Amino acid sequence: MGFLKRTHKQFDYQPRYYKGEGNPYKIEHKLDKFRKTAGKNKGLKGKFSDAVDDLKNPDKSVNKTLIIIISILVLIFLYIIDFDLSIFKRN
Template identity: 65%
Template sequence: MGFFKTRKNKKFSYTPRHYKGEGNPYEIKHKFDDFRTTVGSNKGLKTKFISAWDDYRNNADKNADKRVLIIVSILVLIFLFIIGFDLSIFFSKS
């Protein structure tokens, strides 16, 4: 079943006539690709999730962890406010 497989681009070995540099001048590459572990041809959803989790766990920036937790908690509170969740069920009425 080839319905869910992504197509690979064709590769040609063309070099321009007047190009005197190293590497391929037509290669499109992000400047941070050498430092990321999640960039590449990940095959499945599980592999993508595992590589993203490893990248998150090996991150040395602890301020980013706090920032992510703050953003997630704010989004959860906004969601609870939108659906009309009543917080009084957590408090006793004595």
């Protein structure tokens, strides 16, 4: 009666791109290494002050890129809905 004595199969799984250092299953956000507040144990007050500093001194290149992307998406949207500029002409 082979179906009563079942053993679980064990596999030695290793991820494809695993280099052998650290835990391959650790979930970490890709942008955490660029943030001031992530990864440092400064306490709540230190994290809050870093977050306020980031809000007061934003990165100008990110804002410029974001404006360009939004404007391109708006233009694509207006092209898709076939927006007509003749509604702004005076009689």
